[in-house]
Amino acid sequence: MHKGRDIAITVAIFCVSVLLGELIVRALEVPTYILPAPSKVAIALWRGFASGLYQKHLLHTLVETLLGFLLGSALGFSLGAAVALNRYVEYFFYPYIVMFQSVPKVALAPLIVVWFGLGLKSQVVNVALVACFPLIVNTIAGLKSADEDRINLMRSLAASRSQIFWMLKLPTALPFVMAGLEVSMIFALIGAIVAEFVGSSAGLGMLIQSMNFNMDVAGQFSVLLILSILGLLLNRCILLIRRRILFWDTSEKQQPERERVII
Amino acid sequence: MALTLDQIRGQISLTEDEPRSVTMDAISVRDLSKGYPSRDGCVKALQEISFRVKEGEFVAVVGPSGCGKSTLLKILAGLLLPSKGEACLRGTPINGPRRDIGVVFQSPVLLSWRTVLQNVLLPVDVQRLAGDSYRRAALELLTLVGLQEFAHRYPWELSGGMQQRVAITRALIHDPAMLLMDEPFGALDAMTREQMNLQLQHIWLERKKTVLFITHSIPEAVFLADRVLVMTPRPGRITDAVAVDIPRPRRLEAMNLPEFCATVSSIRAQFHAKGALDA
Numbered sequence: 371m372h373k374g375r376d377i378a379i380t381v382a383i384f385c386v387s388v389l390l391g392e393l394i395v396r397a398l399e400v401p402t403y404i405l406p407a408p409s410k411v412a413i414a415l416w417r418g419f420a421s422g423l424y425q426k427h428l429l430h431t432l433v434e435t436l437l438g439f440l441l442g443s444a445l446g447f448s449l450g451a452a453v454a455l456n457r458y459v460e461y462f463f464y465p466y467i468v469m470f471q472s473v474p475k476v477a478l479a480p481l482i483v484v485w486f487g488l489g490l491k492s493q494v495v496n497v498a499l500v501a502c503f504p505l506i507v508n509t510i511a512g513l514k515s516a517d518e519d520r521i522n523l524m525r526s527l528a529a530s531r532s533q534i535f536w537m538l539k540l541p542t543a544l545p546f547v548m549a550g551l552e553v554s555m556i557f558a559l560i561g562a563i564v565a566e567f568v569g570s571s572a573g574l575g576m577l578i579q580s581m582n583f584n585m586d587v588a589g590q591f592s593v594l595l596i597l598s599i600l601g602l603l604l605n606r607c608i609l610l611i612r613r614r615i616l617f618w619d620t621s622e623k624q625q626p627e628r629e630r631v632i633i
Numbered sequence: 634m635a636l637t638l639d640q641i642r643g644q645i646s647l648t649e650d651e652p653r654s655v656t657m658d659a660i661s662v663r664d665l666s667k668g669y670p671s672r673d674g675c676v677k678a679l680q681e682i683s684f685r686v687k688e689g690e691f692v693a694v695v696g697p698s699g700c701g702k703s704t705l706l707k708i709l710a711g712l713l714l715p716s717k718g719e720a721c722l723r724g725t726p727i728n729g730p731r732r733d734i735g736v737v738f739q740s741p742v743l744l745s746w747r748t749v750l751q752n753v754l755l756p757v758d759v760q761r762l763a764g765d766s767y768r769r770a771a772l773e774l775l776t777l778v779g780l781q782e783f784a785h786r787y788p789w790e791l792s793g794g795m796q797q798r799v800a801i802t803r804a805l806i807h808d809p810a811m812l813l814m815d816e817p818f819g820a821l822d823a824m825t826r827e828q829m830n831l832q833l834q835h836i837w838l839e840r841k842k843t844v845l846f847i848t849h850s851i852p853e854a855v856f857l858a859d860r861v862l863v864m865t866p867r868p869g870r871i872t873d874a875v876a877v878d879i880p881r882p883r884r885l886e887a888m889n890l891p892e893f894c895a896t897v898s899s900i901r902a903q904f905h906a907k908g909a910l911d912a
């Protein structure tokens with residue numbers, strides 16, 4: 371009952387604000403190339419999907435985001451694990467990672483286009499580069515967070531280093547890794563759009579740019595809408611996986627409240 | 634003030650000189666010293682400690698905090714190496730973690746992603762011991778400590794006392810030669826603690842393990858142990874060994890017996906005499 375009422379209010383607020391936007395834009399006669407009315411955005415959205423144009427570009431962006439995300443996370447996790455588990459790697463290589471981290475990765479996008487061309491490869495590399503850093507930092511923090519008592523327990527059982535890693539350090543690091551993946555996913559989408567801005571033959575970012583050249587502002591808004599929904603869905607996926615894997619994490623128990631708000 | 638080493642040895646051997654069968658000592662510790670480097674030289678955590686624990690004996694080590702009890706336990710668990718001297722388990726020196734020792738720490742240290750049963754089976758997994766028999770043994774042990782219904786729950790669903798019982802069960806699952814307990818009930822409230830003492834006695838009578846139990850509670854030590862080793866700090870050394878002759882199974886009411894009170898106050902008096910409790 372309570373829930374039904376909440377949903378009704380949410381829908382009502384949405385409808386009223388869309389309607390209000392429509393009225394304001396029409397009443398003030400704002401030109402479409404400055405701020406399109408919600409109805410114009412809706413029409414652009416419908417046309418885009420009806421012609422199959424949006425699906426094609428959406429798929430391209432989705433594929434490069436996911437591929438880059440997987441590659442970047444794998445890379446980030448491996449590098450983080452290497453630093454956390456090996457003193458020498460930490461001493462000799464971590465400074466370079468820190469240094470590289472402070473470079474805004476999107477600034478490398480033009481270079482990557484030079485190296486890898488305008489195709490999918492170049493965008494995937496760019497996404498991977500952007501997505502890998504949150505995971506490096508979180509993996510290092512996570513793998514180092516196993517507490518002394520638990521390590522002593524494992525040692526007292528004569529556990530080997532690899533057993534301590536698999537049975538203790540890795541599960542302890544998982545909450546950190548999952549938090550890192552959440553950030554990486556958001557970064558991945560940003561990386562994908564930036565890569566498409568810089569040079570691409572397909573994708574939602576490229577679409578926004580070409581619409582911008584054609585003064586198709588309603589179209590741009592419609593693509594932005596798709597992007598925000600895409601970002602939300604990707605984030606939800608990570609949260610779902612996270613809750614499935616980290617059912618034992620007691621701090622996780624306090625989160626359902628927050629997550630319900632997102633739906 | 635401080636006793637000379639020979640006096641200490643004399644005292645300890647006095648209590649140990651009773652006719653003993655030829656069985657090997659479960660634990661024998663000889664001239665064990667451990668120092669930690671610090672800013673002003675070397676801090677002696679343990680100085681030339683010697684004692685023996687017989688097979689199946691329950692020995693408590695009691696002392697104020699900072700007397701080196703935990704260092705002693707870590708050496709026996711193979712987590713630390715002594716600076717000097719030697720500790721042996723069933724005749725072989727302890728130079729590192731060993732699979733025939735079960736340790737119960739101050740906190741339960743359960744892994745939150747494993748169920749109670751999986752936590753109990755952790756030593757079995759680590760030591761790659763095969764099989765169903767351990768699963769059955771684990772369920773049996775859980776029944777012994779009254780947790781059979783919680784086998785498939787997760788640690789966070791259990792109270793502190795229950796968690797510590799799981800930890801004890803885990804220390805027993807691989808059937809170790811010796812159980813080392815480092816103030817296992819220190820974090821529990823007084824009433825739960827008494828219940829845990831009864832439970833531990835029950836387990837011990839049932840399984841007849843050699844136990845070395847470290848605590849800072851004199852009544853707890855006297856209630857549980859066959860023999861209480863008295864440890865004083867700076868430097869950590871064992872200054873006395875007191876035999877407790879109260880018949881088992883002991884009930885909580887045993888704490889009111891005159892011999893119980895006499896033993897407790899004689900141990901307390903030793904700490905006072907050595908100024909060990911002065912801050």
